[in-house]
Amino acid sequence: MPTRMRSNRGAALITVMLVIAIVSVIAVNLGSSLQRQVSRSANLYQAEQSYWMWLSAEAVLAEVLQLELEQSDGIVHAEQNWATRQGPFPVAGGQIAARVRDLRSCFNLNSLVPGGEQELQGERRRQQFRQLLMANELDSYQAQQLTDALIDWLDEDTRLSENGAEDPDYESLSHPYQAANSAMLDISELRQVRGYSAAIIAQIKPQVCVIPGNNELKLNINTIDPEHAALLVALSNGAIDISTAQQVLAGRPQDGYDDREQALNEGPLAGIKDQEGNSLDELVVSSEYFQLLAFIQWGEVETRARSVINVTPERANVIYRAMGE
Numbered sequence: 001m002p003t004r005m006r007s008n009r010g011a012a013l014i015t016v017m018l019v020i021a022i023v024s025v026i027a028v029n030l031g032s033s034l035q036r037q038v039s040r041s042a043n044l045y046q047a048e049q050s051y052w053m054w055l056s057a058e059a060v061l062a063e064v065l066q067l068e069l070e071q072s073d074g075i076v077h078a079e080q081n082w083a084t085r086q087g088p089f090p091v092a093g094g095q096i097a098a099r100v101r102d103l104r105s106c107f108n109l110n111s112l113v114p115g116g117e118q119e120l121q122g123e124r125r126r127q128q129f130r131q132l133l134m135a136n137e138l139d140s141y142q143a144q145q146l147t148d149a150l151i152d153w154l155d156e157d158t159r160l161s162e163n164g165a166e167d168p169d170y171e172s173l174s175h176p177y178q179a180a181n182s183a184m185l186d187i188s189e190l191r192q193v194r195g196y197s198a199a200i201i202a203q204i205k206p207q208v209c210v211i212p213g214n215n216e217l218k219l220n221i222n223t224i225d226p227e228h229a230a231l232l233v234a235l236s237n238g239a240i241d242i243s244t245a246q247q248v249l250a251g252r253p254q255d256g257y258d259d260r261e262q263a264l265n266e267g268p269l270a271g272i273k274d275q276e277g278n279s280l281d282e283l284v285v286s287s288e289y290f291q292l293l294a295f296i297q298w299g300e301v302e303t304r305a306r307s308v309i310n311v312t313p314e315r316a317n318v319i320y321r322a323m324g325e
Helices: 003-071 116-135 140-154 167-171 189-193 198-205 229-234 242-250 260-264
Strands: 087-092 094-102 289-298 302-311 316-323
Touching: 003 094, 003 289, 003 302, 003 316, 087 242, 116 140, 116 198, 116 229, 229 242
Parallel strands: none
Antiparallel strands: 087 094, 094 289, 289 302, 302 316
16 A cells, blocks of 8 residues: 555545544543433422522411411410420422521610610610620620610610620721611621620620611510520529529420419519619510421422511511521
8 A cells, every 4th residue: 555545545544533632522521411400400400499488388287377376375485395296207309497587585785775765764774784784694894885785786886885896897807898887677787896706796796686677675584595695684684593494494484474464473583673773674474476487398409597577466477588597
């Protein structure tokens, strides 16, 4: 065979091999791209299903709350179904569990700046929150700093409290920002306030909460967790100690008190007033704000979500939603 013909055949063979290699690379890339698209579509589908399960959980909880509050004449206690039946509940394709929290069983941080007709309550709220911090083993100076810093974050003005923090304190940080100067929507905002480290937040978080659009402080004696007796110490502004507060919570009727007068006139709370001689006006036996913590597993997707529901005899409205715990 002539040398030139052999050379041409060799070149053709190399060309064919290059084409095969290129086609193989393209095929692999197309296959990987298709696999990613299929996986992405599956994840989107599972995420969408989780979202609708979350909304379904809200609807079920709202119906349960309205029914139970109607049957109990508005009295809320920790033995009702909303508090005791939390799952997990199996559903087609996954499962859902829920934890419901009465937002009248914790200290509403927005109440530190009452505003409007409640403005005179401001100093009382400051003292109560300082007592709560000190009941959680923070010293009085640190409690004062944390209280003032949080009030400066919440109030509408830019005047600096004695131990507080305003815009200059935050603008001087390596990643600067400004004080919100407005009420909170979510407890996660607390991490932005000067002095509130992750350790301090973890310590007080079970006892504090945020009710969007609400600046009242009311504590439901029937739903306060026995481990959160510090809330009663705070409510009384230190008039009762932690031991007495624990006795109060341990001595509650199983189905809760029928009214606040019964709670105030029976047991260790009888005759208790705070250091200014005020009765425990914030103590109640009812609630209208509840937080749903939903844990949803659908396929390979796990979702955590939370909602705040405002319940009235007429309707139940979701006033806040957020992903995560």
